[in-house]
Amino acid sequence: MRQTEPDVATLRCPVCFDREIDVLLMHRDERYYCVKCSYRGDADDVRTRHRHSRSKFVNRTRRIDLGGIETL
DSSP states (O other): OSSSSOOOOOBOOHHHTTTOOOOEEEEEEEEEETTTTEEOOOOOHHHHHHHHHHHHTTTTTOOOOOGGGGOO
16 A cells, blocks of 8 residues: 655765765754764755765766866
């Protein structure tokens, strides 16, 4: 049987994720917190930090040779 209510989204801590540590955020009272680094924030703040982290790795799937370095 299908659930009518969607589950709480699984979000990773953006501070730990930048340090290459994979920690899931705990959810309590419309706020998220990390048990490892004590980060606290709401869902919009977490998503904003994730967007910033993704912008750092925009060229990770693209092969860049020595001639293409100048175009970056």
